[in-house]
Amino acid sequence: MPKPVVSSIAELRERIQRLEGGAGRARKVLPFGLPQIDRRLPGGGLALGCLHEVAGGGNGAVDGAAAALFAAGVAARTRGKVLWCVTRQDLFAPALAQAGLLPGRVIFVEAGDEKALLACMEEGLRHGGLGAVVGEVARLSMTASRRLQLAAEGSGTIGIAVRRWRRATEVADFGQPTASVTRWRVSVLPSEPLPVPGVGRPRWLLELIRCRAGESADFEVESCDAQGRIALFSEMAGGSPQTESGRRRASS
Template sequence: MRDHAVNPVIAELRERIERLEGGTIQSRAVLPFGVPAIDGHLPGGGLVLGALHEVAGGGNGAIDGAAAASFAAGIAARTKGKVLWCMTRADLFAPALAQVGLPPGRVIYVEAGDEKALLSCIEEGLRHGGLGAVVGELARLSMTASRRLQLAAEGSGTIGIAIRRWRRQAEASDFGQPTASATRWRVSVLPSTPLPVPGVGRARWLLELIRARAGESADFEVEACDAKGRIALPSDVADGSPQKEIGRRFATA
């Protein structure tokens, strides 16, 4: 995990970017993670509400993809109101969402026939203004499409989360293309928290902040979302234990 001191040059650049973008980054409400090490890297101290954010799994296929969905669900769980979840494949495991604080009674599921229809559903949900969050599972997200979603989110104040899912690995390169999203995250599974007795501890993730508008990229080793959708820094990582390096080597392998 990188821990950068506040740099006056970077702070000045952030202010310039904010002025160019209309000064909306700091002025909008945010949803903090409650983890100072993470919130400190985000302008305003959290995820901007009324904005689009992207989440993708790492390189371990469905396993990391499930972690990305859980991360997105944890964010949505900490908002108020119903959550619209848009998808083209009906393979979402509702009990897993409930485990991170998003019970079935809060979720409205929309299954679209293709990604064009899916984008329309996401945009309409964001424009509605009466939802806590809108989540959409997308393989591709162009600058034009992301800009439309970003503008819809800005108009209503609803947070939008685009989970990037690919049917084939060749589509994964699209995640590197620029979009209008305020932040872009990648989630990879790490070994679970060790227990003093036989059993499986709390899941851990390598959480990478790849892009943050007017912010800096960073990576964090965290404990997965709890029953209220909250992540946390493992105690050994927070204390600077060698376990951090072990987890990083595992992720690289």
């Protein structure tokens, strides 16, 4: 006897969801705790069990460091150990701690090259016992990102690819399509002014430049605190954003 039509449709939907990488299933999310940002993300936060990309707004070291601290803040708000993969020994652990990611939670892996680094990331994502897996890469192909995305889906662990470049010619690779669910860009802004001489809390221009099943947006935020949480500017949180010429404001 032929299968009932309803049963056939259900099977077809299940196959489509598998081909889409489970996009039709409800995923657990990690909210930022800021409605202005969370409402831009499907489910109200960063999807767990997915790959996300973060890059600095330029090819300089300052914006690159801000991207790494943003990733550290996300990882800090997960549970369990965090695997952080690098190809060069220039990661500053005290800075990660200021963003909420304490050294005792981090397992550092120094890979010989980016091919080995991607393999370490994939293995970490497949393990399933980690809070997050972070890897610093210059290039990320569709094939490599798809492998990381599938590994993250299978374990439920969040993966973060921090895009760091050694030369200006590598920046263009960030515009190429990947399987990442979201893609962020972080640029440094002048720090928060203080009533006395000194340097206030750092500020970033945080751009959500790609979001699967979501919208692009940009926000001016204060950098991660000791719990890994970002905040909107105080004047914006109070509902009275200034209208300085040339300043980019958080999308409403």
